[in-house]
Amino acid sequence: MKETLTGTDGITSKFHKNIFSRYFCSAVILAGGSGQRMESEITKQMMDLGGMPVVARTLAIFDSCDMVDEIVVVARENEIPLYNDFISKYNFKKIKSVVFGGKTRQESAFNGMLAVSDDATHIAFHDAARCLVTDDIIRRVILAARKYKAASAAAPVTDTIKIVTPDLKTQVKNQPQRDKLWAVQTPQAFDANLYRAGAYTAKKDNYTGTDDCSLAEYVGFSCRLIDCGNENLKITTPVDLYTAQAIIARRSGKE
Secondary structure (H helix, E strand, O other): OEEOOOOOOOOOHHHHHHHOOOOOEEEEEEEOOOOHHHOOOOOHHHOEOOOOEHHHHHHHHHHHOOOOOEEEEEEOHHHOOHHHHHHHHHOOOOEEEEEEOOOOHHHHHHHHHHHOOOOOOEEEEEEOOOOOOOHHHHHHHHHHHHHHOEEEEEEEOOOOOOEEOOOOOOOEEEOOOHHHOEEEEEEEEEEHHHHHHHHHHHHHHOOOOOOHHHHHHHOOOOOEEEEOOOOOOOOOOHHHHHHHHHHHHHHOOOO
C-alpha cells in the first residue's frame, strides 16, 4: 500500500506531544557499512560531507526531531569510540547506546532492537548513509506507523525496469508497469511489538528479508509507503557525495 501524507497527516506538529503522549519512539541508526563501493579506506558513514561526517549529519536530524525519544546506534566495532566524540562535539542529547552490528544488516537491526528501551511503543530504523533525511520525513513516517503499525519512506520509480533471465542478464524476460513500482527508503517505522514478532519469527525460521519491512510482511502485516521524494538518497558511491553536496547547498541557499 502507498499513501502520500502531507505535513503531519493533518495534525499540527507543535501539538503532537500532548496528543500522543502515550507514544515513545526509539530510532535505530544502522551505521555498520564498509564503504567498499566508495573506493575509499574510510567507511561511507565517516566520510566528510560539508565539514561533517555523514553519520553525524544523520544523527543531528534524529536528535533534533521531537518525535524521536531516544537513539540507538549500531556501529562497526572499531568506530564505536568515535561516537563519544560526536556526542561531545555536536551536543547530541538522545543517544542511549552504541552497539556493534552483526554479519548482516538484519542481524544489526536485531541488535539495535534489543538495545531500545522497554518503554518503546515504536521503533524506527534508518540507514546512517541516508543523511539527507529531513525532520518532515521522519515525522510523517512515524505518524504513519502509529496509524498503520508499519510504514516506510519511499518514492515512485521514474526509470523503466527490465526483468532479465538469470543466465543471460541482457535478455529481457519481463517489463513491469512503472506506475506500480516504488523504491523503498528509510526510515522504516513499526509498532514495537509487531517488529519484535517479525524479528524473532524470522530468526527462528532462518528467514532473511530484504529490508525491515520484510519482517513485518513475513508475519502478515503490510507496510504503508509514504512518498518522501527523491532527495532522501543513500550515500553509496562517490557520485552520491557530489549529489548530496549539491542538495545541501540548495537547501542552505548557497547555490
